[in-house]
Structure formats: C-alpha cells, structure tokens
Amino acid sequence: MHNCAEEQTLSAAEERAIRQQIGAEAKIQKIEEIIRGKVRAGFNGNVLIAQKGVILYRNSFGLAHFEKSSRDSLTINSKFQLASLSKTFTAVATLKLIEAGKLKLNDTIQKFFPDFPYHGISVENLLSHRSGLPNYAYAFEDSMRTNFYKFEKPYPTNSEIMYWFANVHPTPQRYNIPGRTFSYSNTNYCVLAAIIEKITKMSFDQFARKNIFEPLGMKNTWVATTPNDSINRDRTAGYQWNRRIPKDYYDNVVGDKGIYSTVGDLFKWYRALNGDCLLRKTLLAEAFLPRSFERKGTKNYGYGFRMYVNNQNQPEYIYHTGWWKGYNSLFWFSPKDDFVIILLGNRYNKSVYQVKELLEVLHGHPSNAEPEAETGEVDV
Numbered sequence: 001m002h003n004c005a006e007e008q009t010l011s012a013a014e015e016r017a018i019r020q021q022i023g024a025e026a027k028i029q030k031i032e033e034i035i036r037g038k039v040r041a042g043f044n045g046n047v048l049i050a051q052k053g054v055i056l057y058r059n060s061f062g063l064a065h066f067e068k069s070s071r072d073s074l075t076i077n078s079k080f081q082l083a084s085l086s087k088t089f090t091a092v093a094t095l096k097l098i099e100a101g102k103l104k105l106n107d108t109i110q111k112f113f114p115d116f117p118y119h120g121i122s123v124e125n126l127l128s129h130r131s132g133l134p135n136y137a138y139a140f141e142d143s144m145r146t147n148f149y150k151f152e153k154p155y156p157t158n159s160e161i162m163y164w165f166a167n168v169h170p171t172p173q174r175y176n177i178p179g180r181t182f183s184y185s186n187t188n189y190c191v192l193a194a195i196i197e198k199i200t201k202m203s204f205d206q207f208a209r210k211n212i213f214e215p216l217g218m219k220n221t222w223v224a225t226t227p228n229d230s231i232n233r234d235r236t237a238g239y240q241w242n243r244r245i246p247k248d249y250y251d252n253v254v255g256d257k258g259i260y261s262t263v264g265d266l267f268k269w270y271r272a273l274n275g276d277c278l279l280r281k282t283l284l285a286e287a288f289l290p291r292s293f294e295r296k297g298t299k300n301y302g303y304g305f306r307m308y309v310n311n312q313n314q315p316e317y318i319y320h321t322g323w324w325k326g327y328n329s330l331f332w333f334s335p336k337d338d339f340v341i342i343l344l345g346n347r348y349n350k351s352v353y354q355v356k357e358l359l360e361v362l363h364g365h366p367s368n369a370e371p372e373a374e375t376g377e378v379d380v
Contacts, residue, residue, distance in 0.1 A: 045345030047060075047342065048267055051339035053271070062347070064346070075234065079220060079233075079261060081322075082257070083327050084257060085259070085321065091304020099279055105127075109191060118178075126192050127303040128302065129183060129184045129301055136190055140168060161194070182294065205222075218269065220264065221265045239348070240348055266331060290302060307319070308371075315335065316336070319332035326348050327348075329343065337362065353370070354370065
C-alpha cells in the first residue's frame with residue numbers, strides 16, 4: 001500500500017497559491033485569537049487546523065504532567081488518549097476486512113462468538129450503533145471484578161468482556177431489538193475489535209499498526225495495550241482539574257477507545273480519509289452515510305463517524321469527539337471546503353467541543369453547527 005497521506009504534501013509554490021486563495025494570513029490571526037480564548041477558559045492541550053492541505057495553525061498549550069515531581073510542558077509530538085475518536089479507526093479496520101472478503105456487513109456476532117447471548121445483531125448494527133446492546137461498563141455487577149480476577153490480570157480485555165457476556169447474560173431489560181433504533185454504546189466497538197482479533201488472529205493493536213498506522217506513516221500512534229516502550233515516549237496523563245486520573249479498570253478494553261495519537265498523525269489520518277489508498281472510495285463513503293433515521297435533525301451517525309447533515313440529509317461536516325478519564329478530543333472536517341480542526345486535551349475542558357467560531361473563520365461566513373459532545377466518563 002502506498003502512502004497517500006504523504007503523497008498529498010504540497011510543493012512550496014502550490015502552498016503559496018493556496019494560502020493566497022483562502023486568505024490564510026487573515027484566518028490565522030483570527031484562529032489565534034479564538035484558541036487563546038480557549039486557553040483562558042482552561043484548555044490544556046494541542047491544536048492543529050488545516051485547509052486545502054495547508055496547516056494554518058499548530059500549537060501546544062500547558063502541561064503533559066501536572067505533578068511537581070514530573071511536571072513537563074506539552075510538545076507538538078505529545079500523545080493523547082483519543083477516547084471515542086478511536087472508533088473511527090475501528091470502523092475503518094472493520095471495513096478493510098470487508099474489502100478483503102473476510103467479513104460481511106450482515107455477519108452476526110455468533111459467527112465469531114457462538115456463545116454470545118444476544119442474537120440477530122449484525123456487523124452493520126455494531127458499526128452504526130443500532131445493536132441495542134447495553135454498555136459493558138454498566139452491564140456487569142462490581143462482583144465481576146472479584147469473581148473473575150482473584151489473583152492476576154486485574155484489567156479485562158475485549159475477549160474477556162465477550163466471555164462475560166456469554167456467561168453472565170447481563171440484565172435483558174436493558175437490551176433493545178437490533179436495528180430498531182440508534183443507541184450509542186461503547187459495547188458495539190468493543191465487540192468489533194474482538195471480532196477483528198478473532199478473524200485475523202492478531203491483537204487489535206497489531207492489526208491497526210500493520211494495516212493503518214504504518215501504511216499511513218502514523219509513527220506516533222499507538223494502542224493502550226501496546227507492549228512497547230515507544231507508547232510512553234511523549235505520552236501524557238489525563239487530569240480532572242489538576243487531579244491525575246489513575247489507570248481505569250476498563251483501560252485495556254479497546255476499539256471503543258484506547259488509541260493514543262498526536263495532532264500531526266491525525267492530520268495524516270484526515271488526508272488518508274480524503275485520499276484513495278486507505279479503502280476503495282465507494283466503500284469508505286459508506287462510513288459517511290447517515291444511518292440514524294428515526295428522527296429528522298442535523299446530527300447523525302454513519303459507520304464510526306458522526307456527522308452534521310444539511311436539509312438534503314447530506315453530511316456538511318464529518319467528525320467525532322471523545323471523553324475518557326480527563327482526556328477530551330475533537331476531530332472535525334468539512335468535505336466541501338476541505339478543512340480539518342483537531343483539538344486534543346488532557347485536562348477536561350468543554351471548550352474543546354466549541355467550534356462555531358472556528359467554522360465561521362474557515363468558511364468565511366456564519367455557522368450554527370456544534371458537535372455532539374461526549375457527556376459522560378464512560379460515553380467516550
């Protein structure tokens with residue numbers, strides 16, 4: 001696979017022409033004012049904003065670690081937990097297996113995990129959050145921790161969550177009919193990652209690295225379960241105010257969260273999503289089709305991507321947000337005007353999700369759009 005993210009690099013002459021075309025200097029000044037306002041409001045993190053392949057703004061604000069003993073400043077290469085923004089990678093990884101003929105959208109969970117207790121749930125239901133499955137973080141009693149982990153392995157993995165579902169059958173009254181309605185649940189993407197591992201006989205980390213990160217030159221992107229010291233280089237910690245959030249019981253469950261990355265690597269991710277080498281364009285386009293159709297509205301969901309749709313139900317913006325244990329993230333792009341906004345924070349601050357002013361600058365006209373922000377610690 002060739003690296004389409006790198007191939008889209010502009011020549012100096014091309015960049016100069018684009019900067020003039022989009023009025024880059026005026027935009028940069030306005031963006032700087034907006035981001036400084038976020039910093040005054042408590043934003044601690046990294047920012048990258050680009051349009052038509054030109055990086056307009058890239059900066060770091062604040063600390064990677066707040067403790068006096070390990071206090072250090074963020075750099076542009078600092079790695080942040082992406083939280084639910086990780087779902088975009090899980091969705092594309094799933095589509096890659098579909099493209100390779102190893103998986104079908106209508107395959108059920110039982111094809112890979114025969115003992116899974118809920119039937120009639122397809123891969124497509126999982127991708128579009130239409131499975132009706134309860135969130136695994138709420139589904140099991142606290143006694144599971146002591147019953148299943150009395151001596152070792154204190155943090156469950158995806159395969160062990162699947163084992164729990166098969167053996168515990170959590171509260172059926174919280175389970176809805178597959179395909180009936182959109183219901184955002186981290187379980188969907190935990191199950192997808194488990195299916196990827198089962199099919200490929202590789203860890204989710206290994207599959208993502210071989211098929212997405214390395215081909216796209218994303219050298220600073222890792223999964224929380226990576227058995228390699230490289231993930232710790234430039235790694236940040238998550239904070240609520242100035243209190244460090246310790247490792248969570250569910251931190252080794254990945255797919256729904258768990259990817260660490262940088263603003264630079266996410267810019268490569270954006271370029272790849274707009275290129276022609278990650279997946280067939282016709283297949284990748286399926287991820288950007290609105291699939292939550294019960295109620296008319298501006299906000300919708302495809303396969304692993306949120307979207308803000310216009311009156312014709314076409315995606316005006318494609319995005320995802322994240323929130324997990326002090327970290328919050330936003331990845332927002334406009335297919336029409338070819339810009340991307342990336343904000344990664346490691347001390348929770350809601351200004352990460354406020355993009356209206358930035359959209360007005362990048363478009364050059366007013367906008368009413370705001371993202372569907374993650375609103376709970378487990379709703380990453």
